[in-house]
Amino acid sequence: xxxxxxxxxxxxxxxxxxxxxxxxxxxxxxxxxxxxxxxxxxxxxxxxxxxxxxxxxxxxxxxxxxxxxxxxxxxxxxxxxxxxxxxxxxxxxxxxxxxxxxxxxxxxxxxxxxxxxxxxxxxxxxxxxxxxxxxxxxxxxxxxxxxxxxxxxxxxxxxxxxxxxxxxxxxxxxxxxxxxxxxxxxxxxxxxxxxxxxxxxxxxxxxxxxxxxxxxxxxx
Amino acid sequence: xxxxxxxxxxxxxxxxxxxxxxxxxxxxxxxxxxxxxxxxxxxxxxxxxxxxxxxxxxxxxxxxxxxxxxxxxxxxxxxxxxxxxxxxxxxxxxxxxxxxxxxxxxxxxx
Numbered sequence: 001x002x003x004x005x006x007x008x009x010x011x012x013x014x015x016x017x018x019x020x021x022x023x024x025x026x027x028x029x030x031x032x033x034x035x036x037x038x039x040x041x042x043x044x045x046x047x048x049x050x051x052x053x054x055x056x057x058x059x060x061x062x063x064x065x066x067x068x069x070x071x072x073x074x075x076x077x078x079x080x081x082x083x084x085x086x087x088x089x090x091x092x093x094x095x096x097x098x099x100x101x102x103x104x105x106x107x108x109x110x111x112x113x114x115x116x117x118x119x120x121x122x123x124x125x126x127x128x129x130x131x132x133x134x135x136x137x138x139x140x141x142x143x144x145x146x147x148x149x150x151x152x153x154x155x156x157x158x159x160x161x162x163x164x165x166x167x168x169x170x171x172x173x174x175x176x177x178x179x180x181x182x183x184x185x186x187x188x189x190x191x192x193x194x195x196x197x198x199x200x201x202x203x204x205x206x207x208x209x210x211x212x213x214x215x216x217x218x219x220x
Numbered sequence: 221x222x223x224x225x226x227x228x229x230x231x232x233x234x235x236x237x238x239x240x241x242x243x244x245x246x247x248x249x250x251x252x253x254x255x256x257x258x259x260x261x262x263x264x265x266x267x268x269x270x271x272x273x274x275x276x277x278x279x280x281x282x283x284x285x286x287x288x289x290x291x292x293x294x295x296x297x298x299x300x301x302x303x304x305x306x307x308x309x310x311x312x313x314x315x316x317x318x319x320x321x322x323x324x325x326x327x328x329x330x
Binding site: 032094 | 277
């Protein structure tokens with residue numbers, strides 16, 4: 001979905017707000033916990049991850065990322081191992097904020113180069129949430145000798161009610177995502193419904209051009 | 221001498237009540253998400269003395285019911301929640317069952 005200049009400014013403003021006040025599904029759920037996550041990103045991205053966290057500030061695991069360009073059809077398939085690290089957490093009276101970073105090493109193949117290449121990745125996530133407001137800014141950079149792609153994702157969520165521990169949590173989330181390296185031009189907007197209870201989290205919605213955006217995550 | 225005995229008896233009685241506290245309540249900062257707070261419950265259920273755990277995001281409170289005659293020290297509880305990624309503001313022992321605590325929390329909901 002391509003944006004006018006006005007909408008680009010709005011996206012930039014949202015990004016600035018997000019940096020000041022941000023959150024998202026966390027790469028580390030809790031100590032001695034396992035997180036399994038799968039995401040279908042509007043036909044452009046598919047990602048699956050599994051992490052184990054020995055501490056609340058560290059998790060490690062493996063993942064798979066598939067990118068399918070809607071610009072020229074080029075594809076990427078990356079299998080990787082990753083370490084996630086919680087740099088800083090603020091436990092406030094009625095809010096929590098986090099800064100996560102991660103790094104990955106992997107093996108990549110693609111439709112526009114032969115064989116497989118060593119791939120490396122670095123990323124970060126800033127998040128902030130209360131029981132009514134949720135926001136996150138996430139940036140993921142993948143590089144190899146054949147490509148460089150950065151995927152930036154901003155999520156702003158509102159809960160229609162304050163859920164408690166035994167309740168189903170409901171969130172309406174506005175997502176803005178951009179890709180570099182000719183994967184997708186412009187900013188991809190999506191409106192999502194997020195539900196979670198206990199260790200199960202599901203999220204579904206549509207992008208601005210009507211493509212499905214799905215995510216499921218389980219913690220145990 | 222009688223006064224000393226009475227004081228010792230009083231202290232022992234107080235310690236006994238404390239040791240038999242049915243439930244330990246903790247005020248916890250950062251408790252905003254049920255998805256995240258399950259780490260706290262998992263951590264607390266690992267204690268052999270834990271009978272049951274209740275979490276209230278609304279009251280930012282975690283309650284642990286003790287098995288009869290058992291207890292968990294404040295330092296251990298504080299460490300468990302810190303290791304789960306949260307900040308404990310206060311710990312107190314109450315002579316209430318965890319069901320009573322749950323009912324109180326439910327009644328306090330807006």
